[in-house]
Amino acid sequence: MEISLKLLEISGMIALLLWGVHMVQTGIQRAYGPELRRLLSSALPNRFWGFLAGIGVTAILQSSTATGLMATSFTSEGLISLVTALAIMSGANVGTTLIVQVLSFDITQIAPIFILIGVWMFRRGNITRTRDLGRVVIGLGLMLLSLELVHNAVVPYAEAQVFRTVLHAITAAPVLNVLLAAALTWLAHSSVAIVLLIMPFASAGIIPLDAAFALVLGANLGTAINPWLEGGSSSDPESKRLPLGNLFNRIAGCLIGLAVLEPAANYISVIIPDPAQAVAAYHLVFNLSLAVLTLPFLSFFARLLCHWLPVREGQADPTKPVYLEExxxxxxxxxxxxxxxxxxxxxxxxxxxxxxxxxxxxxxxxxxxxxxxxxxxxxxxxxxxxxxxxxxxxxxxxxxxxxxxxxxxxxxxxxxxxxxxxxxxxxxxxxxxxxxxxxxxxxxxxxxxxxxxxxxxxxxxxxxxxxxxxxxxxxxxxxxxxxxxxxxxxxxxxxxxxxxxxxxxxxxxxxxxxxxxxxxxxxxxxxxxxxxxxxxxxxxxxxxxxxxxxxxxx
CATH class of the missing domain: 1.20.58.220 (Phosphate transport system protein phou homolog 2; domain 2)
Known part of the structure; x- marks a missing residue:
């Protein structure tokens, strides 16, 4: 009975974390959504600038899914090339790691201050954007508070044999770890939330570092599922190219990550002794390494995607003119x-x-x-x-x-x-x-x-x-x-x-x-x-x- 109540308590704290992430994302989208959309749709001269734009927009939005959906719509409308869009997605995957880096440090003491400032901005702000930014600050405070609550809740059970046995059984197989984290990320619609959730469990020593890294791989895989399911139209193969390319990119990265999982865990644990910061660092290194490996080959990859998903003959795009004949x-x-x-x-x-x-x-x-x-x-x-x-x-x-x-x-x-x-x-x-x-x-x-x-x-x-x-x-x-x-x-x-x-x-x-x-x-x-x-x-x-x-x- 006690374990059931504790699991229910931890579930509520996880829900608080997810709600904090949601508040940050929606607040930013409401405050700066049009400006960020214009930034992505602007003429980007090459894949390098697209990569940087993806980092910047996603670092602000804290949602690679939102960035992916925008990039998909721009590609379908012909505003940006598929190569640029793929570069944007590589940057978006790096951008989601930045807030994780910040929250990996012990700054939970300022959570009440964030919430206080956010509530004041939301209640007293006469400008809509000020109220939206107030939501963002409240969300950050809730994220910090929930991480501290989760950490404090799991630490007493770190040495409990039943609890450790259950977690050991779950995290024993790296492939299962990847699939588990991918499913959780798909359900939560946020890789940031899942990676942040992995950190206190790793910090408390409940899951080993290599298992935590495998879960991070799964979170990165899961974040590519939602754009694939939600981006584009099933009747329009062209609109599915970018989500499919991003999904294949994540799958390839996970396979490489699994192959070098143990040496990566050993190497990073020596450089960064703190497990929470090590998880955040691995999240960043994985996405940066994958971007460096894939950026030179995006043109070839884009041609493959166009071959696999050709434009259907006679397919009508309502946004394109029909009668303006040359x-x-x-x-x-x-x-x-x-x-x-x-x-x-x-x-x-x-x-x-x-x-x-x-x-x-x-x-x-x-x-x-x-x-x-x-x-x-x-x-x-x-x-x-x-x-x-x-x-x-x-x-x-x-x-x-x-x-x-x-x-x-x-x-x-x-x-x-x-x-x-x-x-x-x-x-x-x-x-x-x-x-x-x-x-x-x-x-x-x-x-x-x-x-x-x-x-x-x-x-x-x-x-x-x-x-x-x-x-x-x-x-x-x-x-x-x-x-x-x-x-x-x-x-x-x-x-x-x-x-x-x-x-x-x-x-x-x-x-x-x-x-x-x-x-x-x-x-x-x-x-x-x-x-x-x-x-x-x-x-x-x-x-x-x-x-x-x-x-x-x-």
């Missing part, structure tokens, strides 16, 4: 036609995003909200492709109609892309916040929002038709929708305030969210009007330069 460049009217056809794909994607927002508002489906957010990448890529295609044409071959049509297409695609940004940056965040907080709009309020969404979808259909046929009558009707939407917004807000005055709890809880959604729906409608109606009305001379009422003094 042959059409010779004729401006033909080039405008194919660009307009590509622009319609953007309108279809925006329709899917509006449907996704409607489902998230009505059904509270968080997965649907996440899928909607990812659709914005399609708009961004298509808008860029259309813009580059049109601006690369020889303007000297244009007549007035070609020049006007090119501007109409650019205005349409720009506004559609900006409408998608409103959905991705604002509406999806609002719906996700409502779902996370388990809040519900009042039945009347939800109906009002869904009615506005339906009207937006109708206006999107009208905008698409106007873009294609340039009908002035439809353009006038859509332009009036801006005024109608303004009136609809006023009626919706008025009805919402009436429910607040009546003391409706369901309206009070979601008041800010409700008003923000209404505001964003109105912004999207303004983009739709500007996308199609205004260019046509301007060509007809029917567009006023100002909505201000003229007075005697004007």
């Amino acid at each position: 042959n059409a460049r010779k004729s401006p009217p033909a080039a405008m036609a194919v660009a307009a056809r590509e622009a319609l794909r953007m309108a279809d994607t925006l329709k899917q995003m509006l449907d996704g927002v409607g489902d998230a508002l009505e059904n509270g489906d968080r997965k649907r909200a996440s899928e909607t957010r990812r659709l914005d990448d399609i708009l961004d890529h298509l808008n860029t492709a259309i813009k580059e295609y049109l601006t690369s044409l020889d303007a000297q071959t244009f007549d007035d109609r070609d020049d006007r049509r090119m501007r109409e297409i650019l205005i349409f695609t720009t506004n559609i892309e900006q409408a998608g940004d409103v959905i991705e940056r604002d509406l999806v965040n609002l719906t996700s916040k409502r779902i996370k907080r388990r809040l519900s709009f009042s039945p009347e309020g939800q109906r009002e929002l869904l009615d506005m969404l339906q009207r937006l979808e109708s206006n999107l259909r009208s905008a698409t038709a106007i873009f294609m046929n340039e009908d002035p009558r439809m353009a006038r009707k859509l332009a009036k929708e801006k005024e109608m939407f303004r009136e609809l917004e006023e009626r919706t807000i008025s009805a919402h305030f009436q429910r607040l005055q009546a003391g409706r709890q369901d309206s009070t809880e979601t008041s800010t969210l409700h008003l923000d959604v209404v505001r964003d729906l109105k912004r999207i409608n303004a983009h739709l009007v500007a996308a199609a109606a205004y260019p046509v009305l301007k060509g007809q001379g029917e567009l006023l330069t100002s909505r201000l009422k003229l007075t005697k003094h004007s």
